[in-house]
Amino acid sequence: MANEMLDDAVRSLRESGVRMTPQRHAILEYLTTGHTHPTADEIYRALEHRFPNMSVATVYNNLRVFREKGIVEEMNYGDASSRFDFVTTRHYHMICEGCGKIVDFNYPVLDDVETVAAHLTGFKVDRHRLEVYGTCPDCQSKVQ
Amino acid sequence: MANEMLDDAVRSLRESGVRMTPQRHAILEYLTTGHTHPTADEIYRALEHRFPNMSVATVYNNLRVFREKGIVEEMNYGDASSRFDFVTTRHYHMICEGCGKIVDFNYPVLDDVETVAAHLTGFKVDRHRLEVYGTCPDCQSKVQ
DNA sequence: TTATTAGATTGTAATCTTTATAATTAGTCT
DNA sequence: AGACTAATTATAAAGATTACAATCTAATAA
Numbered sequence: 001m002a003n004e005m006l007d008d009a010v011r012s013l014r015e016s017g018v019r020m021t022p023q024r025h026a027i028l029e030y031l032t033t034g035h036t037h038p039t040a041d042e043i044y045r046a047l048e049h050r051f052p053n054m055s056v057a058t059v060y061n062n063l064r065v066f067r068e069k070g071i072v073e074e075m076n077y078g079d080a081s082s083r084f085d086f087v088t089t090r091h092y093h094m095i096c097e098g099c100g101k102i103v104d105f106n107y108p109v110l111d112d113v114e115t116v117a118a119h120l121t122g123f124k125v126d127r128h129r130l131e132v133y134g135t136c137p138d139c140q141s142k143v144q
Numbered sequence: 145m146a147n148e149m150l151d152d153a154v155r156s157l158r159e160s161g162v163r164m165t166p167q168r169h170a171i172l173e174y175l176t177t178g179h180t181h182p183t184a185d186e187i188y189r190a191l192e193h194r195f196p197n198m199s200v201a202t203v204y205n206n207l208r209v210f211r212e213k214g215i216v217e218e219m220n221y222g223d224a225s226s227r228f229d230f231v232t233t234r235h236y237h238m239i240c241e242g243c244g245k246i247v248d249f250n251y252p253v254l255d256d257v258e259t260v261a262a263h264l265t266g267f268k269v270d271r272h273r274l275e276v277y278g279t280c281p282d283c284q285s286k287v288q
Numbered sequence: 289t290t291a292t293t294a295g296a297t298t299g300t301a302a303t304c305t306t307t308a309t310a311a312t313t314a315g316t317c318t
Numbered sequence: 319a320g321a322c323t324a325a326t327t328a329t330a331a332a333g334a335t336t337a338c339a340a341t342c343t344a345a346t347a348a
Contacts, residue, residue, distance in 0.1 A: 019344050055298045076220035081334055094265045105264045113251055120249040121238045123278040130274045134267040163315050199327045225305055
């Protein structure tokens with residue numbers, strides 16, 4: 001079972017002159033294998049047994065590179081640390097205010113907002129970000 | 145020229161049992177007089193000449209109170225510190241990726257997104273947040 | 289295959305933002 | 319005015335992220 005997302009990312013990075021190191025590859029692998037929305041520290045702790053000498057700075061450096069190349073999206077929500085999401089298909093985020101859980105959901109891309117916003121502000125629009133906040137089913141049942 | 149927004153905020157806070165101190169009043173005043181989207185530190189520095197003994201903690205404490213009461217909105221965007229926005233009418237934010245400038249723009253509230261998201265995820269929806277990123281006119285002319 | 293070189297990693301310290309804590313001060317209510 | 323309780327202050331601490339210099343290594347080509 002090949003990991004196409006991983007392969008694509010590696011290829012795309014190589015093509016733009018980014019070297020592939022074992023640590024870098026492992027971070028990409030982690031992001032593309034079901035681990036959604038981790039923090040930098042979560043990635044670091046998940047990989048430190050494979051790379052006992054890896055520095056936290058390496059995780060941050062790579063996440064910055066990936067962000068700059070459009071491979072991952074960085075999210076700051078609330079007061080916690082940043083979370084990083086491998087960019088695949090366009091989706092938005094539903095965030096639980098109780099436990100911080102993040103769930104993806106699909107919705108038609110809001111192109112009209114970008115058009116209107118560009119017209120009103122004079123900005124050259126690049127992208128937008130939408131997050132919906134609420135209470136997840138687990139936290140709903142806990143409160144009752 | 146009275147500041148209605150300020151008066152409303154003070155009244156609403158008083159009614160919910162929040163005491164009005166000179167520092168607290170000054171922070172509200174700052175937020176309602178044309179200073180949009182400041183950081184906690186910007187507020188602190190703007191007021192320290194009037195309140196030489198004021199602590200940074202006071203600014204943070206008050207911003208938390210205001211946020212809990214729905215008087216201000218806290219925004220974390222990018223890697224910088226939180227910015228705080230006095231809540232008036234519903235609006236969204238356009239953010240410049242070049243210089244960090246934030247401009248408000250109005251757009252019909254995206255109720256439908258909340259409904260769909262609630263249906264897809266099972267969350268109980270509370271609110272949403274939308275930000276558009278791009279390049280402001282100033283930065284556009286600089287780049288050329 | 290080896291040498292080269294620019295980029296990547298490491299380890300650590302430093303920075304920056306935000307929160308915690310305890311003591312003091314000061315609004316608000318009666 | 320007095321009492322009660324919240325707010326402020328000052329400081330320390332925590333936590334996340336970045337800076338930096340030294341070392342290492344992936345990619346390239348001889």
